[in-house]
Amino acid sequence: MKKAKLFLMFLVFLSLVFSLTACAKNRQTAPAEDDNSSLKIYTTFYPLYDFTKKIAGDFAEVENLIPAGVDPHDFEPSLKQVADIYGADIFIYLGESMEPWAAKIAQNLDKQGIKVIEVGKGLIKNNDPHVWLDPVLAKTISERICEGIVSIDREHEKTYKENLVNLSNKFDELDNAFKVLAEKAARKDIVVSHAFLGYVADRYGFNQVAIRGLSTHDEPSLKKMEELKAFCKANGVKYIFDEQGETLEFSTILANEIGAQILALNPLGTLRPEDIQAGKDYFSVMKENLELLNIALVQE
Ligand SMILES: [Zn+2]
Structure with missing residues (x-):
């Protein structure tokens, strides 16, 4: 905790240094029309990166x-990363x-003329x-990203908006797939390693039962584990959802105690290097997630 506080203080200090020093880059200059990577955009984590890439196409790095x-x-972030953000045109978090x-x-950042898009606002x-x-x-979120990019680069507005339409169609398809799942589901309880499915549960009428809290760092108490065990037994839970690439021992403990199987969902906070290598993206991973949910909720 103390370390985090110190780090934040340092960030604030760094911000001050940046506001006092004149920014070398002239932000009034419009991106050159022929330069294909004239916009520099930083995103914080994977889904925002994937959506931004799909909207910006070749017009941004x-x-x-x-x-x-x-x-x-x-x-x-490292200090170098923070410094890099100050050299960007757009920052998305x-x-x-x-x-x-x-x-x-x-x-x-905003004061320095960098377009900041807070997509979750x-x-x-x-x-x-x-x-x-x-x-x-x-x-x-994608609409907000598109709007923000367009406000900085009107030149390519048409392309950005076309890309957004394609992206929006994919979200609609995914939304439909979740509706179909909800309709077919014989069971509604989804037991997950940490509480990452709250919005999905709310929208499609599932019941999220989380072993940990909102962060992967929360730890369940003994009492909570006992309650979870009792819940799973009472409701015939046969599958526990863990996360890809994580060793979350509490999921294993719970699964062992109730004789359930573990399925690994991908909460998409990040993609592993091997997934990126394999050409996966937000939509292909969500499709995999849907298949796993189908096993737990629909299949006999
Ligand atoms: Zn999470």
């Missing part, structure tokens, strides 16, 4: 700050509940950052 495979819940460090520097309820897993909210 998009960089993701949180490295592949790293849990976004405990990420803090979700909100304070996901990236408290970004919220700290947002105002200052007004969407995040009860400090739960996992809005990107709800296709309807993810669509809103």
Whole structure:
């Protein structure tokens, strides 16, 4: 905790240094028309990166700050990364509940003429950052990204808006797939390793039962584990949802105690390097997630 506080103080200090020093880059200059990567955009974590790439296409160089495979819940940028953000045209983050460090520097970035897009504004309820897993909210996020990019680069507005239409269609398809799942579901309880499916559960009428809280770092008490065990037994829960690439021992303990099977969903806070290599994206991973949910909720 103390370390985090010190780090935030340092970020604030760094922001001050940047506001006192004249910014070398002239932001009044419009991006050159023929330069294909004239816009420099930084995003914080994977889904925002994926949506931004799909909207910006060839007209921007998009960089993701949180490295592949790293849990976004405990990420803090290096000083070099913070300095890099100050050299960008656009900075995209979700909100304070996901990236408290970004919220700290947002105002200052804005003062420096960097377009800051806080995509989760007004969407995040009860400090739960996992809005990107709800296709309807993810669509809103993408609209905000598009709007922000267009405000900086009107030159390519038509392309950005066409790309947004394609993206929105994919969110609609995903929304429909979830509706079909909800309709076919014989069971409604989804037991997850940490509470990342709250928005999906609310939208499609599932019941999320989370072993941990909103962060992967929360730990359940003994009492909570006993309650979970009793709940699973009473409701005939046969599957526990863990997370890809995580060793979440509490899921294993619970699954063993009730004789359930573990299925690994991908909460999409990050994509592993091997997934990126395999050409996966938000939509292909969501399709995999749907198949796993189908096993637990629909199949006999
Ligand atoms: Zn999470």
